Amino acid sequence: METRKLDIELLGSLVSKVRRDQLFYSEYKFLTDEQLQLYFLNKEKSLIENSESYQIVAIEKRDFIGYLSCVKDHFDSEIFGFGCYRISNLQVFSNYQREIQSITSSLFQKLEGTLKQKERKFHVSIGLSNNMQDFDKIFNSLTGNGFYYYHTLLTFSSIKLKFNGDLGRNKGITIRTATKEDSEEISRIAAESFELSRFKLDPFLDDTKGNYLLGLSARNAVEKKFVDVVFVAEIDGRIAGYYTGKKRYIKEFDRTLGEGIISAIDSQYRGRGVFTVLDNTILNWLADNSDFTEMGTYLGNFPVHKSFIKKGLPLIRSTHQLSKLIGT
Secondary structure, eight states: OEEEEOOHHHHHHHHHHOOGGGSTTTTOTTSOHHHHHHHHHHHHHHHHTOTTEEEEEEEETTEEEEEEEEEEOHHHHHHHTSEEEEEEEEEEOOOOHHHHHHHHHHHHHHHHHHHHTTOSEEEEEEEEETTSTTHHHHHHHHHHTTOEEEEEEEEEEESSOOOOTTGGGGGTOEEEEOOGGGHHHHHHHHHHHOSSSHHHHOTTSOHHHHHHHHHHHHHHHHHSOOSSEEEEEEETTEEEEEEEEEEEEETTTTEEEEEEEEEEEOGGGTTSSHHHHHHHHHHHHHHHHOSEEEEEEETTOHHHHHHHHHTTOOEEEEEEEEEEEEEO
8 A cells, every 4th residue: 555645637536536425515415426526626626736735645556545635724723832734534445444444544644744744743633424434434443543532513404494583572682793892792702602612622622722712713703704794692782692604605516505603602691592593593694695504513512403403404414523632
């Protein structure tokens, strides 16, 4: 088995090897195999051209048997004080546990060896979709390579579904879009709210720095427009919670993807229906501004995914999240 850097010349051959279940958004039947393959091709091509990303293929007898792509997250790296890398693709072209373990190990050895030349200490994370064939075998291979499983992200879908936008009136809840003057209060709520977040669940990441990152991200969402919309819920003139949303046109699909990014409710206002009102608001905005929408929440966040299920949003994907810290 040989592991080597993926280049443009090899990319076309790799695309023809990848199965539908290994491609992003393969769950949507209205997307063709050709659309999904083109999206994968263009995404990986842009990563190859990025000096801070790493694409590695495993080859045996001139045939692809595995692929890994990884990119550096500069925002997280700056805050945590060491290199933070995210594996965006891990594809193994085998059905046998021993082969999967061997291929996965070879890909990670190559990646770690490359990163050790650049960083003394670094963090690698991955999200593994359970819709991918043999994901359980790949999961076991990851833990066998020293990765720690810390939680599962559930993704629900909504296609043009709309909900009661006047629900807040009877609850004394007012909804409006955020202004820059709200950023400090939104940042405070964010920093204090997320017991279930990857920054607190991942044992390799510092809680205090994670809280700071969450607060700064919320501030940037408002002040720097890192998202397309921020809705706030007010009770008696005070901000009780917020929800952010984003839309992204995907040219390969000729469709706009909407995403409910993040929400938080101030602890003193929980249990008063604030999330439901904000959730209805963001889903209605996404229905008006996108062709299909994804909403995510952690497996342990029972009130939120109970709310999604009650609304009739189908669960389309579970993503198991794992990480590893290398170096000292």
